[in-house]
C-alpha cells in the first residue's frame with residue numbers, strides 16, 4: 001500500500017467514526033534540508049527563499065579565465081558557499097545551480113572585479129547577505145545593476161540583470177536571500193550571466209563604488225555558525 005493510500009484510508013476511517021465534518025489538512029511536505037547552514041535571519045528585513053548550493057563547478061566546454069583550482073570533474077576545490085568578509089557572512093555565489101565562467105583578477109589586460117556565473121535557463125539573483133540597497137539603476141557598463149551595503153565596510157554588486165526586482169530601490173532594506181533581480185545580459189555583456197562583486201572599503205568617498213576595493217570571493221574564510229554568536 002502506498003503512503004498516499006494509507007493516508008486516504010485513515011481519513012475515511014476518521015470520517016466514518018465521527019459525524020462531525022472532517023477538516024482535511026494538507027499534509028506538509030518535509031522541507032528539503034538546506035544545502036548549507038545559512039546565516040541567521042535578521043530582524044531588519046525578512047530572509048528570502050535562497051539556499052545556496054554547497055558546491056560550485058566550472059562551466060562545461062569553455063575555458064574559464066582566472067579559474068580557481070578545480071578537481072578533475074571541474075568542481076571548485078575547497079569551495080565555501082558562505083564566506084566571512086570583515087565579520088559579515090556572505091554567499092560566495094548569489095544564485096542557484098550556476099557554473100563559473102570567469103574568476104576574479106587580471107583578464108585580457110584588464111582587472112576583472114568580480115566573478116561571472118551562469119545558469120541555463122537563467123535564474124533569480126539573490127541578496128548575498130542582509131543590508132541596504134545603495135544603488136539600483138542602469139549603468140552603461142554594468143547594465144541593470146544593484147549595489148548593497150552590508151555594513152562593516154562590506155558591499156556586493158549584481159550586474160547585467162535582465163531586470164531589477166520590483167521594490168529593490170535605493171535606500172530600501174533587503175534580507176539575506178531576497179531576490180534582487182533576474183540573470184540577464186544588460187549593459188556590456190556578451191552572454192546571459194551574473195557579474196557578482198564583493199567590495200570592501202567606505203562608499204562615502206568622492207568616487208563612490210569606484211573607490212571601493214574589489215575582492216576575490218574565493219579568497220575568504222568559510223562562515224562558521226559559531227562565529228555569529
Ligand SMILES: [Zn+2]
Nearest residue numbers: 114115116195
Ligand atoms: Zn564579470
